[in-house]
Amino acid sequence: MTVKDSNSDRKGELEPGEIHNVLRNDRRRHAIQHLRDADGPLSVDALAEHIATVETGESPPPRDVRKSVYVSLHQTHLPKLDDLEIVDYDQREQVLELRERAEEVEVYMEVVSEDDISWATYYLGVSVLGVVTLLAVQFDLVFVSQFGIEFWSWYLVALFGLSATYHTYSERKYELFE
The missing domain is CATH 1.10.287 (Helix Hairpins)
Structure with a gap:
């Protein structure tokens, strides 16, 4: 997995409220987790496919669910993560990858699957x-x-x-x- 190095214009760490806001949404948590597990940049289509599969438990997920996930990622979740400099989201190329700032959010994410124990x-x-x-x-x-x-x-x-x-x-x- 790679993380894009950024020369951040933001100063300081994320506020606790910003971290809470990021983590309170399942799709944003799934996006960060899947990007963390990815081995480099990821397309928005691939991320939407993955999240739709997780949400429905079906592979491949139904087309309408995949489209709904894609739209919410593209319009809401990824721009928010990009604004907070957690991911680098290239809207024109539809590609994203984690940035260094993701580390501030990761410390609050203990990833334990549904079938697993902590x-x-x-x-x-x-x-x-x-x-x-x-x-x-x-x-x-x-x-x-x-x-x-x-x-x-x-x-x-x-x-x-x-x-x-x-x-x-x-x-x-x-x-x-x-």
Whole structure:
């Protein structure tokens, strides 16, 4: 993914109200997320197709939905993101890409798909599993107590370490700026 470097005329960071306004709309959030995942500039048609697919769950999405998404992106959402210098939107060429300012918005976007859980929930689950396992060893429950508390302690430490390593690796692909 590439991010267009801009020599910004705007001074300072985005206001909290501007960030909230950007993120409160699903189409703007989907646009930023899809641009972040893209490997370079993206056409408005491709973005509209993607967002229409997400909204309808159909691939390809119905033509009227795709057209509705395209019009709202072209007339409302992309000009707003361009004005805030989050994306570079070339209306004549119908091409857009993220700008450096997108980083200010990205920190508020934890992207968790509908079928997924957040990392915070995952680590909470692993912690609960650890407590339950260690209590089971303490109270000599059949299968668990055979291995002893030392084994389970090392197992849980390794599980946390491997999870944190994978978490760190997987988050790198979502970083806008390295």
